[in-house]
Amino acid sequence: MEEVYSEAPKTCKIAKARPETISFLLAFSKSYEVATYKNLKFERTLN
Amino acid sequence: MELQIDDSVLVKSYVGGDEKALEVLINRHNQKITSFIYSKVLDRDITEDIFQDTFIKVIKTLKRGSYSEEGKFLPWVMRIAHNLIIDHFRKNKRMPKFEGSEDFNIFSVIRDEKLNAEKQMIKNQIDSDLSVLIEELPDDQREVLIMRIYKDMSFKEIAENTGVSINTALGRMRYALINLRKIVQRNNIVLTN
Secondary structure (H helix, E strand, C coil): CCCCCCCCCCCCCCCCCCHHHHHHHHHHHHHHHEECCCEEEEEECCC | CCCCHHHHHHHHHCCCCCCCHHHHHHHHHHHHHHHHHHHHHHHHHHHHHHHHHHHHHHHHHHCCCCCCCCCCCCHHHHHHHHHHHHHHHHHHCCCCCCCCCHHHCCHHHHCCCCCCCHHHHHHHHHHHHHHHEEEEEEEEHHHHHHHHHCCCCCHHHHHHHHHCCCCHHHHHHHHHHHHHHHHHHHHCCCCCC
């Protein structure tokens, strides 16, 4: 039998980001706020 | 036919406080953005990290009100992802990481020479057993054995320190080892790692 030396094709195994990543982002978005005070912007993340 | 709300409308609603709009936007472009990142970094975990960082930037920019509707939403997000990919490669260039591929693992070639936790415990046990056995030896033999093995002294140095000839020191060492073996056999002690 002939040896196959060629590299295994790099197939893309993922199509989408994991659901955990998405739910983290949505939770982050809900907790993240920007408050404005006299032309100043303050970021805050609620826990 | 499903009615698709335009990205710009969703962005406006999100900026206006509609969190659901973000979910729609993320789900709509998830595949395109993930595939784009993966095609560059070829690593699932790094892809997830970059995807997450991309959207954190998107969220921050939108909530700060710094997003201007000059271009389209997707190209803008892609540009952010692209910049983060470049950052990732820059960081890795400074500190390269070699992980190997699926059919070759670098750790099959490089080994950690240190004993694992179990072997280290066994070694400690043997060392402590041995120190008890050494106590059983006659004084002159024990003295030579400790100087040779534990203090790493040469037989010349041992001879000088104990005031005997090198041959006597060698003889004491030989008898120390013979007697140790006898004690081990007599007591059925197993000293192996």
